[in-house]
Amino acid sequence: MTEQDRTDAPATSTEDGGVAPAPADDAAARSGLSRRAALGTAGAVAGAAALTAGGFAAGRATASPLQQNAYDFFGAHQSGIVTPQQDRLHFAAFDITTDSRARVISLLRRWTEAAARLMTGSELGSGAAGGAYAAPPDDTGEALGLPASGLTITFGFGPGLFDERFGLASKRPAQLIDMPKFSGDTLDEQFVGGDLCIQACADDPQVAVHAIRNLSRLAFGDAAIRWAQLGFGRTSSTTRAQDTPRNFMGFKDGTANLRAEDTDLVDRWVWADAADGQAWMAGGSYLVARRIRILAEIWDRTSLQQQEQDVGRTKGSGAPLSGGSEFTEPDFTVTGRDGEPLIRPTSHVALAHPSANGGAMMLRRGYNFTDGADALGRLDAGLFFLAYVRDPATQFVPVQNALSSADVMTIEYLRTTGSALFAVPPGLPAGSVLGPDGAYIGQELFA
Template sequence: MSAPDRIPDGEQSSQRGVGRRRFLGSLGLAGIGGAALGAGGTAGALSLANDGTTPLSTVGERTIAFHGPHQAGITDAQQARVDLRAYDLAPDTGRAALQRMLRGWTTLAERLTRGGWTDADAPVLGSGPSALTVTVAFGASLFDKVPELADRRPARMIPLPEFAGDELDPSRGEGDVLVQVCADDALVAAHAARMLGREASQAASVRWHMSGFTRSQGVHPDSAATQRNLMGQLDGTGNPRPDDEDFTDTVLVSAGGEPDWIHGGSYLVMRRIRMLLDTWEELGTGAQERVIGRRKDTGAPLSGGEERTEPDFDARGDDGIHLIAPDAHVRMAHPDTNLGTTMLRRGYSYDDGPREDGAPDAGLLFLAWQADPLNGFVPVQEQLSRGDALNRFVRHEASGQYAAPGGVAEDEYLGQRLLEG
């Protein structure tokens, strides 16, 4: 059963008609890019761009189709808000109960993503769909809890290794099912996530919940400008782009060697990375730039050029010292030092207020989509964990890996090919 084509990733529709959208690669490090906050200087957040600044009056009108060859919310341009919730199945929940839950989510997501509000949606009445997407992925534990699915577990669904410096809280990672809800409006994202939670209440309970944000459309004069993270660095220069020849093979799982239910799908690695902002902000701008290997104002590599100029790792100053330090983040995470490894990052900042010690509990929700995490995220993060200068200023506190099934056809429900294959 093949899924019909969704509105192409380069285009989007609105209640006023069809507009054009182009992707801008936004990561690859340009700051805390790439894997840094998790892995690879190759992946980064996507920027939603048009021919000029997006008028505020149109932000809520954007729609992203729910049905398509792959799930929405993966290769689509990044929205301003994210709500992440991982669920654990209730004891003795089997295939039938999981099917009912996923059928319910499918019906609900179809309606919500097109802005089909009803009286039950009082918090968002009068709002537009705001580019709402609902993306579902499965954790490795699901295949242990539902015996009928054990032989459908992908070979790449193995636990991530423990990386040097990890300080992981198991209660805030992993989970049987992950739901990523993204939208250009925080209220729309939060409402959709809550409604999905209510639909799942008989079969599953929330294991953990995180929410994040990026710069909203219309608040910057250049809608194509790269986002900044909470460290003040441009974050998203070298992300793989949809017009790259190998983009699809990098991000989406192709046929061969994997169960058919994940063909057209992708693997997601989630890392919650707290930034030690108080310590970071004690550094001067020059010291911060040496840690990253890029200028803070323009995002240009310290070897010269502009934001998207490729770093010259051999360049030296008059004193003979490398302009980009051997342990600079941009060097450690760059594809050239990681056998060309790339991944598609759609990360979000988070700020949960002060911790008990008074330090800010804020940082990055690192979200990296890729066809093969064992040869993508893992080797890059292993290198970063051993020698990245940025390690002194971040803490990896939660982690998870999930397999997102392929897209949903008009007559299918989420995960149908897994549950009925």
Template sequence: MGQAVDDEATTETAAEPGTASRRQVIGRAIGAAGVVAVGGVGYGVARATEPGGSPSPPASSASDIVPFYGANQAGIATPAQDRLAFAAFDVTSGSAQAFQVMLGTWAAAAAQMTKGLPVGAVDNNPQSPPIDTGEADGLSAAGLTITVGFGPSLFDHRFGLAGKRPAALADLPTLPGDGSLQPARSGGDLCVQACADDPTVAFHVIRNFARLARGTAVIRWSQLGFGRTSSTSDSQQTERNLMGFKDGTRNIKAEAADDLRDHVWVGSETDQAWMTGGSYLVARRIRMLIESWDTDYLSDQENVFGRFKTSGAPLTGKSEFDTPDLAAKHTDGTPVIPLNAHIRLAGPETNNNQKILRRGYSYTDGIDSATGLLDAGLFFLAYQKDPRRQFVPIQTRLGHQDNLNEYIRHTGSALFAVPPGVSAAGDWWGKSLFA
């Protein structure tokens, strides 16, 4: 990885006067309409064509395409797709111009990919690398969304952004259960979340963003996810996590405009105007000790969650969406929903009515070589307007009391400020940061 960065930097600086570097050539070929211009460097736009031929028709229909441009970034309140490719990046260049050029190039490429198109013009020149890596050629857009965020570490001396760090982007404190966190799976200057209904389409984003970032940023860590574990729309059924339970039944839905306003989208309360219309993302890699879980009695599993395993109903109800009755007691006076049940501790009733929007995915990364046990679990993604008031107190409560803690380990953690959406061609994420 480091060698690739060094080679790219050499390519950038060693170009003869009047000639374009490889990354400039790629950048100029990317986009869907207009030109991204940063510091006098133009990044043009072209649709994929074959030499001497007409543009190939896109494989996508309107139902496959989620609009890229908008007031809010797609991939937050968007109905959750089936697959995830996620990566955190560290910026290696100290040049603010190079960083902005990279973000502009990414945005232009994202506008293409979310329509099911290659990242730029295909000229089939045998003497140069292809503009697009090609593995998604012929596939539809598959509902692709691309969401970008900025980590706390980006707001240091490198780009003069320290004064623009939002108060809500305060580093997460050490939380109960954080003893297994791995630095190699945590943090990052930037994040890219690619969600789609096709795993190749999602991976295609991370691969091409990493390629376009060479010389400016490198991947710090990444995670693939399969099987969404919560619904974000009334039109979706609630899926099950790897423990076999329905997860996120009471999640915020895209149709709940009041909940999105009150709990997800940053509003006028922010101390940094550039974040208005954005959100804050907490990403946690949570390994499940599923071999131990699989030996537990069904009744104990249901008491851990506070729900029936088959129906997903709370222990006080008959159907999944029944409101849990936290006051209900057995004839012996003990609570029907145990005091340390996950559903009780995570619910808004016991957290000052705070809610978060969850977009988690199951993951599996082979086995733990030290134990021979499966390395699998939940890649937890949660959006909110202020992690200090939402995620931190909720997770503190869970970390101290949740019976689920016996069967899980938090192995990765990161926080990102997700700015508002890209408005049109020529715009990019957080552009006003450098105004």
């Protein structure tokens, strides 16, 4: 939950993704392809929309209802970053269980091919209703009959991929730091780290879960889930067409988030460049994942005045306490009758604002989560913070250090129980050929 500057630069690009796959003909349907497979396997293999320099792809699907809202897997950047943020998330971090470099490459090829297919609304292989009757089906089948639902699948590489097992140590980006433990962190090891990650976002939770479930099946013998998190109710907006959502504290969240329309800012603060040190990461980004529990029972008994002072914004409209409307820039010089700043220097807004952090900005894609209750009967719920940055050490770490040392909200009401960092490589160009010997996400790393 960080505060970032907002600009009003005019949009120069159109929405991310949205190219619907071509419908299959009757012969393909008769050959045993399921309804989802018939939505366009060819589209999953070839791709269609080219991305602009700011990472914003053209077009939205306007074909049949079952084909609508299918984002293109291919492009200069992976989907699921500047894509209009969906409402549901299934995130999984994996440990690699093989010491074979060739098997890791094979896994990435399988994942890439499967992701491209799943994002079109297709089943894997011959589907849940096809294949050899005496063998398990290729697809688990719970998404049979469901549309693509805006599914995006994003892959990332953790620090463990760059250890001595695979000969990649010299290619570890300097930006892929070992995430420090911040003041106030109460990390649970079951939510820390990972060699690989998959972020599946969709507008239907079953579609997102189906994606992770089937990709984890494909990893059997080579990687296993280390930890996972379900999320619902996005806590940020990645385009200006989206309303500002609310978090579990009841406040609007992500008012000042970077938006995909801010192409110059996205280029500066999100996308890695070859000049950053590792050419294979050019067009990629770095994903910070933090599982932040909200101590709801304490927060809910706090006065509205105290809540607004701790946040630095009004709870209803989201306007800064210095005045104006939601998108008015905070004015930290405005004082009240007592001569004190209306926005306290220790408020969340003041500490996280770019003006207090060398101008640093982030593109956030966080989600609310709830995992039931703990052993004491307290609500286990909060924010699953996800942010894409070009350099975690200069964009995320200083902000988090400031929040964890002075932010009243962070100290009294929030506990970070999970933390991880991943290098998210660039996407694959449209027209890439997939398969056992084909292109795959991260191929420049293994070249």
